[in-house]
Amino acid sequence: MKVVRDIEEMVSISNSFREEGKRIGFVPTMGYLHEGHLSLVRLVKEKSDIVVVSIFVNLLQFGPKEDFKEYPKDLDRDIKLLEELNTDIAFVPDGQDMYPEPYFTNVEVTELGNVLCGRKRPGFFKGVTTVCTKLFNIVKPHIAVFGQKDAQQAVIITKMVKDLNMDIEIITGPTVREEDGLAVSSRNIYLCEEERKDATVLYHSLKRAESMVKAGERDGKKIKAEMQRMIESKDSAKLEYISIVDTKELNELETLKGEILIALACHFGKARLIDNIVVAC
Numbered sequence: 001m002k003v004v005r006d007i008e009e010m011v012s013i014s015n016s017f018r019e020e021g022k023r024i025g026f027v028p029t030m031g032y033l034h035e036g037h038l039s040l041v042r043l044v045k046e047k048s049d050i051v052v053v054s055i056f057v058n059l060l061q062f063g064p065k066e067d068f069k070e071y072p073k074d075l076d077r078d079i080k081l082l083e084e085l086n087t088d089i090a091f092v093p094d095g096q097d098m099y100p101e102p103y104f105t106n107v108e109v110t111e112l113g114n115v116l117c118g119r120k121r122p123g124f125f126k127g128v129t130t131v132c133t134k135l136f137n138i139v140k141p142h143i144a145v146f147g148q149k150d151a152q153q154a155v156i157i158t159k160m161v162k163d164l165n166m167d168i169e170i171i172t173g174p175t176v177r178e179e180d181g182l183a184v185s186s187r188n189i190y191l192c193e194e195e196r197k198d199a200t201v202l203y204h205s206l207k208r209a210e211s212m213v214k215a216g217e218r219d220g221k222k223i224k225a226e227m228q229r230m231i232e233s234k235d236s237a238k239l240e241y242i243s244i245v246d247t248k249e250l251n252e253l254e255t256l257k258g259e260i261l262i263a264l265a266c267h268f269g270k271a272r273l274i275d276n277i278v279v280a281c
Contacts, residue, residue, distance in 0.1 A: 001083045003090045007098070007138055010091050014052075014140040022049040026141035028132060031055040032072040033081050036176040036184040040145045041085050043173045052139050053082055054091040056098065060106075060127030067270070072189050091139060098134060107133045109163070112156045115250050116243050116263055117274065128153055129160050136168060144168055149175040149183050151261055151276045155250060175275075177203065183275045190271035198234035199268050205230040206277040209244075209262050213279045218256045220244045231266060240265040240272070247278060256281045 004010045017024055025048025027040045037053075045051050055078055062068035075092065082090050106126050112118075113125030136144065146154040154172045161168050176184045181203030182196075191199060205227040212223050224242045231237050242264045244253050253260060263276035 001079070001087050001090060003079060003092060005092050005094065007093055010089075010093075010138050011140070013089065014138070017050050018140060023143070024048060024050045024052060024139065024141045025143045025145065026135070026139050027051070027053045027145050028135050029053060029055055030057045030061075030071065030186070031078050032074055032186040032189075033078045034176075034184045034186060036147055036149060038081060038085060039176050040147060040173045041082070041087060043171065044143060044145045045085070047171070048143055050088045052089045052091055052141065053087050054093070054135055054139065056091075056093055056095075056131070056135075058127055058131040059095060059099070060130055061124055062127075063121060063123070066121075067187075072186055091135075093138075098131070106130045107160065107164075109156045109160050112152070112159055112250055115252070116152045116241070116245070117265055118152070120240060120265075125153070125156055129156060132157055133160070133164075136166060141168055143171060145171045145173055147175060148172050148278075149185070149275065151263060151278075152250065155247070181207075183273070185273060187271045187273065191268055195236045195268040195271065198236045199266075199271075199273060201231050201234050201237065202264060202266060202273060202275045205264070206262060206275060210277055210279050213256060213260070213281060218281065220252075220254050220256055223256075223262070227262075227264070231264075236268050238267040240267060 025044035027044055029037050057071055059068060079090055107129045108126040109129055118125055158170045161170055180200045182200050209223045209227055227242050231239050244260055244262050245251055247259045247261045259280050261276055261278055265274045
């Protein structure tokens, strides 16, 4: 596996692959890789000739009181994990190279970025779409893969690619979970023993919501109230939101119909965790 740090070198390598007719698959990450990331690498390997994984902790995705400086990092471990999967290239750019001063340009999918997680994290999804646009221009992938755990992100990137006529196929890989149902996340490392135990309630509340929908419940308020009751029964849980929306435009639904996304965010100590489930009504 080749580790590339220089942006111009990555562009040159990608151009060469494209000239050779090679199909480039891409997995953008912020590092501290876990099984969720690795599952996306395996998925894209099945659909491409060359696999590129970026490792870049994107400053634009962090608010002034968020954990940018504390965000877990272990590049040596990440490189080893990618080598074990026979990844072709790890792209590890420098922050000053990605955002040279003065930096003025951003990309934003306005409506979709202001709901769900966007309500409490203003500018977050603008950071996501800006860095993804830059990475797409540098890596020049034919395919890019994102995880279902970050469902809103996947919807926004898909819309951005469509609206801006980017010639990239966006694929969403399934959420990877621990044996007890907790969605795998880099921020799980922040959880103490009690918080880690309590955090499983997120998955259980989503499965309870799914069972209610499958039993015929169509009142979104009743489903959210039951989920809230379950989550708030845990001492360490501080619920941020529960939303039930359609899967295309993320519009809040009171009466459920079609394919719906049930999404939530909750704080356990210093860890902010998100999760979701897609259900067909």
